[in-house]
Amino acid sequence: MIRPDTLARIACLAALAGALGCPAAPAAPPRPKPTAVLDSLRHRAAALPPDTARAQTLNELGYALAQLGQFAEARPVLRQAQRLSERLHFATGQVRALTGLGTSYQNEGQFPRARAVLDSAVALGQRLGEQRRLGAALLGRARLCNAQDDYACALASVQAARQFFAARGDWAHTAQALNGLGSIYVNRGDYPRALAALFEAVQLARRHHDAQTEVNSLGNIGNTYLKQEEYAQALRAYEQLLPRLDSVPDQRVRPIVYQNMATAMTHLHRPETEAYFQKSMAGFEALHEPADVGQVLGSYAHFLLESGRRPEAIRAYARALALLRAADDNNAAADVLNGLARAYRQGGQPALAAARAREALALAQRIHDVADVQAAASLLAGLAKAGGDYRRALAYTEQAQAANDSLFSRAKSEQIGRLQGDFQLGQERARRQALARTSAAQAETLRLRQRQLRGLVAGLVAVALGGLVLAWLARQLRRRNRLVEKQRAELTELNATKDRLFSIIGHDLRAPLHALHAFVELVSGPALPPERLRQYTRHLTQTLDQTLILLENLLSWAALQMRVAGPPRTEALALAAAVDDAFALLGPAAEAAGLALHSTLAGGEWVRADPAAVRLVLRNLLGNALKFTPAGGRVTVAAAPHGPGWQLAVADTGRGLPVPTPRQLLPPAGLPRRPAEGPGRAPGAGLGLVLSRDYARRSGGELEVASAGPGQGTTFYLSLPAAEAELIEANEPKTNKALVK
Structure with missing residues (x-):
């Protein structure tokens, strides 16, 4: 089964944006020449005197290195920027350098060090009254707290960032904070409040014509619906952002959107599902992103397996596994291994299925992926039971049940969060309804427009049904035409075969028979000299030999052409x-x-x-x-x-x-x-x-x-x-x- 929680994602322009949405920042340096950008920044930092310009350049160099994933090289540069800014009492440079350091530690999984550095960045910004970089530090801390499941810290940080940006009229970053708030609610399972925050971000982005933030927000809305398994709503959100993708400078956004659309279409059984998987893979391959290609291939392999195309699914799983292992993407690799095990089991290859399931179980246990642990253990239990090893089957069943209990607890927590969000949103909805009831005329107008919309929808549905009927009729006509054309070609071929048979019989068999007839007349006539008789006999023998060879070839060729010859x-x-x-x-x-x-x-x-x-x-x-x-x-x-x-x-x-x-x-x-x-x-x-x-x-x-x-x-x-x-x-x-x- 394709798991939307492992697939739903949306591209960000900033490489360090994390799970809280994407900042509306300028596009990253062009991918083809990253070393040229780094060399330029290094040269400029070395040439500048030790002032604020040099501190800013060092920060830019550190962030550029981090965007390329070179965190170990980025940290010394950011520390140098932080120390120089501290010496110059340059608050903006200090907060930015500390924020970059914290994010770098977070991306390498060093959460305690990341938390300490980000707390220092927030405290320093608040103490010095920093007016530019405090919001980014707050968002960075919110991302870290969200990753550590510290929701109180995450909510406090993102709400503070939202107020910070709103007070300064920075609507782009305010929408970014709303995206972060939505992500936190999603992680808590509070989907109603998550959607409310994300729709507010969409409205804010549209009001200020911010295409990047609108795309990010609509993508997060679609991802939220995917988590709720509301695939039709998710697809509508993705389709809304498609026309705006040309306004987004980051080329990774489009293939990720195609991947999420394919995920939703899989569950809706849409015929264009495979085409969107192919578009997503082609986009990532053009960007030279093998890890992303591997993730999409894994999802595509799930789709192929569920569609009954097992050999194609096994090939896709194998290629995805190679790419994901090379990229060290263990979460996606565990899911692909489970899919490959299911494919082998369906194909009657229990040994291969068990080997892949054991790999998936070991990997999932190492990275604490409960869902993949449950899937692998359940599969191994079934294989052991089918093989008569009931003791091992019991052990795997107990392991799968334990993982299932953890998943059930997580689902219950999400359900509780969803109910809390529904209750709070219900109260807000009641207040809005009370205000709406003050104007009967507005309500009547609304109902009239709804009736008009329903009529329009009904007309569109009728037109769509008519188009489907016409398309079906056209397909049937094309199929019949192809059948008629095939039969015509076969008849033409058979007619040509008949003509050639008669031509050979009429020309090449008639001549030797005439020769035989002439020889018989000569023999029945006056006696011939012995030498002449031997000459005629030798000539007749050659003629009959050639005729027999021709007849043998003719019969064999006719059998082939008439399709009566047996298989070779x-x-x-x-x-x-x-x-x-x-x-x-x-x-x-x-x-x-x-x-x-x-x-x-x-x-x-x-x-x-x-x-x-x-x-x-x-x-x-x-x-x-x-x-x-x-x-x-x-x-x-x-x-x-x-x-x-x-x-x-x-x-x-x-x-x-x-x-x-x-x-x-x-x-x-x-x-x-x-x-x-x-x-x-x-x-x-x-x-x-x-x-x-x-x-x-x-x-x-x-x-x-x-x-x-x-x-x-x-x-x-x-x-x-x-x-x-x-x-x-x-x-x-x-x-x-x-x-x-």
Whole structure:
């Protein structure tokens, strides 16, 4: 389940703003060149005399280092600024330096030291009557107290900061203090008062045209609704701030808003949920923020798992875990580990699920994340019970129950705070209603406007429903059109297959039958001389051999095209043995034609293919080479590794192709017809190469052709996947006895 308490956040312009909202301050230095800014500040501080300008520059340098997360380097600079300001009796510099030091200690988890330094900053500002930096010190202390669950200190500090800024007419920082007040109420579970403070901040920001504060306040309102699991209201708050994002200089705000919107949409089952997760990840990747990418990926993985897309979820969890571990983000890593464990359990991998759940439990216990402890322990208890280890299942169940009790107590505390807030807000609402009842005319006008609004909403709903119906009809029409187009393409292909079959039968089978008929007439006529009879018989034998090969290819090709051929039966095949078989079959024809056959295969070339298909392809390629090679020529078969498999090359020294042809895949229609070499050899139908290409693809390979041009020979390349080691071991290797002529 996606937990909104771990995801709801809004970007701040100041890196040290913390949980109390974002100050309306100028944008941070540009990210691409932080070292240039630091070098400039160091050079300016070294060049200035020991006066207030140098103290201010040292403070700027310390804050710039802290913004980059270099807290250890920032603290000596801030101490130097504090000592110089104290020597100069420069109250503003002292308070600012102490505030930065306290915030630095807080960001590194050194809360006692941070509290002491921030208390000193507030006390010094109040004693010296500091008019500029006391409010920032009060807000810094409020953030720290809120992080330590010291709500009395946090409330007192933020209320003092609010009064400080309001008395000076600083409305931007007053709205910031209201954001801080809302955050404190949220941590106490007092959501009604939190929303009241945040809506007041929104109104104040709009009145003074402060886009940054308005965005921060609306984001915090959305986060508050997420914590209450009121996802529709949260989404409306985020949608209100979207048009104002262009006015915010910090580029991190947009992807964070997209992430929170995706969280709300997940629970509302909105179709655009995945798109907003993708937008958020793309935004953080463009900003080179791997930790934020990891957090969004973890949430996206939860969404994928809940959508039933478990393999995608496991990949997303793995990538998120790597990013979060590299960024040392333990809270998010524990949640991702729990999600990964759930995914493995759903996939029937209990061992992996238990391993990930144990990692999540150990990490959650170390960082005191009760929710992840409860989730991991519950998952481990279920796995142990399913495995029959009831003792371990009981131990994990007790651990999960203890964590669940802690969560229940926390929920009760939040409920009590919510009820207190509801009661106080109810009293305020009653006072407002009493004032509203003094004007009946205003109430009637309000009711009239509400009726008009309801009518408008009803009209918009009707329009929206009509649009949905039209969209559904359009989708159905597009689906039907695609089906019709697919059927039309299949019919066109079948019609072309039929035409080619009839063309081959009409032209390439008719000629040998005519030759047979003529020979029969000659034999039945007057007696022929023995030499002439032997010549006719030899010619007729060649014609019948070619006709049988053509018929065999024709039947195989027709079976493939009509989709009646069975699935290929792949097994381990030694290419050397297949070449030997083809040489033995075609050797007499080669010898009669005065051609030499040569093989360079060593016997270790094993492929995974259909043996019958490979032998048919070899016969066709060798027959094709013999047909177009003149007497005295040579046909060579070689093999070489090619990617994850082997590549067989059949090269001849024959006629070649009409034009130079670089190496390329054999075209679907085969090669153009060429006159055969030698008397009595017909050009053929070209079907053997087309059939060879189709059979090669059925075996997971490809057929390519290359030629340097007329008279330069032709080479065919047959690529096939290599056989696995276990398949090779299961078959006895055959010796490659190359036939050399």
